[in-house]
Amino acid sequence: MDMPTDTENTYESKTVRAVRGLESRTIEKMESGGWEVVSQTPGRIQTEIMFRRPAPRSRRVLWIVGGGVFALALAVIFAIGIIGERDTDSAETASPPSSEKAAPSEQPSIEATVAAQAPQPEPNDVVLTPENSPELATVLALTDYCSPDIAAFAAAHRGQTISFPGSVGDIAPYEGASTRYLILLGAGDFSETSAPGPAFQFRDVNTTDDMRWGGSVPDTIVVGTNLSITAKVDRYEERSCLFLLEPVATSVR
Missing domain, CATH: 2.40.50 (OB fold (Dihydrolipoamide Acetyltransferase, E2P))
Structure with a gap:
């Protein structure tokens, strides 16, 4: 059964029933075959899981898509490099941190220390x-x-x-x-x-x-x-x- 999701990709779908508690095992098995989870409908005893995976496409289409992804990756890497250089320049020109020391914190009172050390009831008991x-x-x-x-x-x-x-x-x-x-x-x-x-x-x-x-x-x-x-x-x-x-x-x- 084919299930189109957009104008470019066509998917085939499959529904599998798994015993409650063993869904992860079923999902892992299906994912090894290239399927991805679309939805899960739990029942009292079994869970109905719908999977999908892309329908086979021509090598030419896959090559075009792969080339587009590669070009996009190069563009992202180039942009990250420019941003990194700008961040480095900004860090070099930033003013040095203030050398002023923070005022020492006040010592806690004896009452506060005793209260903090008092045993608290354990709700898990x-x-x-x-x-x-x-x-x-x-x-x-x-x-x-x-x-x-x-x-x-x-x-x-x-x-x-x-x-x-x-x-x-x-x-x-x-x-x-x-x-x-x-x-x-x-x-x-x-x-x-x-x-x-x-x-x-x-x-x-x-x-x-x-x-x-x-x-x-x-x-x-x-x-x-x-x-x-x-x-x-x-x-x-x-x-x-x-x-x-x-x-x-x-x-x-």
């Missing part, structure tokens, strides 16, 4: 829950998992621990591994008709030690398993709308 954090409660109730409020929350609380009831929405192998997974998590009890809150994800984890199980360890976890999740905020990926977490403690509800 507090585990955020929907009960003690209205901000987290609001994020967990959002219906748009690409909401900018989620990005703001992740940035403000990166490295902090949160705890909430959640459920497994999807499990997929991580980069073809047999014991490493991408685990998509939702807020609250599992439902096939609704999925409130961010699209949380445990990335590149196994289902045993990495989950930090508390209590009895389940033989396996599947889509629909309800969990109590305590995890550290990693980051929010705006391109995929995934909210990455690092497991701290997990238990089956």
Whole structure:
């Protein structure tokens, strides 16, 4: 399929679907073939990525374009050389800096020094829950998992621990591994008709030690398993709308 973008260039386009969290791998593979990303449309499980690349053109046209670029580069280099010479001349004629010494700064008061040395509370020591954090409660109730409020929350609380009831929405192998997974998590009890809150994800984890199980360890976890999740905020990926977490403690509800 050809997709013209201007009067001189003609592009061919291609649409590829990638599992959420593996978009970069798909993009890298396509870019090695000369494709460039045009747009990404994230879904709950998969992301639809549109690529394009220039359609084949004659060698003569390519030679003309290459010659034009080369000439433009020469012109830019010549202009930079002239500007550099002017800057050098200006620097040589500039007046020498003043030799006056700045007045010594005043010594801080004892009270200010004591206040600066006083220990400050560490916000990361507090585990955020929907009960003690209205901000987290609001994020967990959002219906748009690409909401900018989620990005703001992740940035403000990166490295902090949160705890909430959640459920497994999807499990997929991580980069073809047999014991490493991408685990998509939702807020609250599992439902096939609704999925409130961010699209949380445990990335590149196994289902045993990495989950930090508390209590009895389940033989396996599947889509629909309800969990109590305590995890550290990693980051929010705006391109995929995934909210990455690092497991701290997990238990089956």
